[in-house]
Amino acid sequence: MFLRAVDPSRPASWSAAVADLLSSGDPVAALAVFAAALRANPAALRPALPPAFRAAAAATSLAAGRQLHLLALRSGLFPSDPFSASALLHMYHHCRHPSDARKAFDEIPSPNPVIITAMASGYARNSLFYPSLALFRALLVSGSATAVDEAAALVAFSASARVSDRGITSSLHALIAKIGLDVDAGVVNTMLDAYAKGGGRDLGAARKVFDTMDKDVVSWNSMIALYAQNGLSAEALRLYGNMLNVGGGIRCNAVTFSAVLLACAHAGTIQTGKRIHNQVVRMGLEENVYVGTSVVDMYSKCGRVEMARKAFEKIKEKNVLSWSALITGYGMHGHGQQALDIFDEMRRSGQNPNYITFISVLAACSHAGLLDKGRYWYKTMKKKFGIEPGVEHLGCMVDLLGRAGCLDEAYGLIKEMKIKPDAAIWGALLSACRIHKKVELAEISAKRLFELDATNSGYYVLLSNIYAEAGLWKDVERMRLMVKARGIEKPPGYSSVELKGKTHVFYVGDKIHPQHKEIYSYLGKLLETIQEAGYVPNTSSVLHDLDEEEKESAVRIHSEKLAVAFALMNQVPGSIIHVIKNLRVCSDCHTAIKFISRISGREIIVRDLQRFHHFKDGSCSCGDYW
DNA sequence: TTAGGGTTAG
Secondary structure, three states, X not given: OOOOOOOOOOHHHHHHHHHHHHXXXXXXXXXXXXXXXXXXXXXXXXXXXXXXXXXXXXXXXXXXXXXXXXXXXXXXXXXHOXXXXXXXXXXXXXXXXXXXXXXXXXXXXXXXXXXXXXXXXXXXXXXXXXXXHHHHHHHHHHOOOOHHHHXXXXXXXXXXXXXXXXXXXXXXXXXXXXXXXXXXXXXXXXXXHHXXXXXXXXXXXXXXXXXXXXXXXXXXXXXXXXXXHOOOHHHHHHHHHHHHHHOOOOOOOHHHHHHHHHHHHHHOOHHHHHHHHXXXXXXXXXXXXXXXXXXXXXXXXXXXXXXXXXHHHHOOXXXXXXXXXXXXXXXXXXXXXXXXXXXXXXXXXXXXXXXXXXXXXXXXXHHHOOHHHHHHHHHHHHHHHOOOOOHHHHHXXXXXXXXXXXXXXHHHHHHHOOOOOOHHHHHHHHHXXXXXXXXXXXXXXXXXXXXXXXXXHHHHHHHHHHHHHOOOHHHHHHHHHHHHHOOOOOOOOEXXXXXXXEEEEEEOOOOOOOOHHHHHHHHHHHHHHHHHOOOOOOOOOOOOOOOHHHHHHHHHOOHHHHHHHHHHHHOOOOOOEEEEEOOXXXXXXXXXXXXXXXXXXXXXXXXXXXXXXXXXXXXXXXXXXX
């Protein structure tokens, strides 16, 4: 351990030794040196007390802190010495005793800005945002705008990002503007974050701040990340383009890439994703664990697991997120056994799984129908890894068991669970009830679902289909009326296809696309061709208030069919077709695309809400199990 | 005294 030579006669030498030990990460040793200092030379108390308080704070040792407090009182350094006073407050806040800090603060006759800032920061650290804001406000109103105020503003904004109270950020913002406090990009970036993550969750306000500020890399990265994290992929990608073009020479870095790759993953834009990956490689950032994991995730979610695997190998220090991303990737593509092999590899490498890893593992089992493996890991996660299954794990299990026909076991799991089951769990059970035609259990699940989320049309449709398949037409009619009475609308399904870097979106039966006439006539011929090859339209996924003929025409123009037709017309012959669908792919489209893949000799990859379908030579990678 | 941005599930 480094310890500079102490000259016992010089008090400053002792305080330097305490501070050195503290900054080298050994607060306990720092406190020991402090004690030795006092024995050797009582005059060392004054300079060494503040670093000693900081050492107690770093060690979160309340007992040591209280002793120091006593010492400060007896020697008269508290409350007269401002350095000791601010360090004392800092100590109490760090030890999570803000009320003791407050008592001490009230004993200080006229606290200076440093002391007030310490107090305000401490409050913020303990999530006591209102008292922090009050002090911050008082500080700004009373004094001149100084560097201390700026530090306090930073703390205040970062706290307001974590507090669910709309208005706090804007009131702080207004206060700063009114005072004319000159804040740097660091503070404004924190403000931007506070607008977007705080109570209001106001991305528009964040964007306004962003547009008017002097931007640095962090500003661009923050705004891009905020869009990406909130699912606004197109905005994130557009902003990334702006950064490159008009960013004023600001170079993107690893953080930019991990944020923008998230947007690609979400949007499924393989072409843009590849371009950005190339850039990552050129800049030598493949080994970076954040960037690398984002690349893995991007390729997985854009349909290229083998590319994801290659990118994974390049990551120098893989962490639990990297492994989980890869497991998820294999799982989404229906490669359950490979996902489990990666999971084995992960454990052999010494990496411990976490809560999310087990979601990935169980989801992989569920997508591939690996019933016993799923049961095993569900039990083992707690037994061997001490991770208590949560709603997400239960959801995977209900899905897995339900589809395999073990409905009683699935229902049993739900009932024995301590956590309140969410809509995803009851939804999984309801879907299973449809597959296995269990009307009674379907009604139980649907009842729960309507309580949890009465506006989701999907559940009504499912239940209605279950009734229809059981020939319970009166109940079908009852459902239809219920949907009508409650004013529930089906969210529009859409599919998208990327062509030359541009994303084309198709809605059911939409006529917005400039090529729509050609697309419809092409699709018409295509459907005729596959009907000759044996395809029979299946209309069971359409709401039952249409007659058969209407149903058939509704199914004919489903968005995924439009998207596939568009891609076949426009893409380079032989290239892989990628379609992204915002809902679960319907069973008629699933059948049709299998035929299309055979007739056209093309590979078609469809990403739906939860997984991938690779259509090739007339069959699908999901094995019709989805 | 204080110090801004990123990756894994559903």
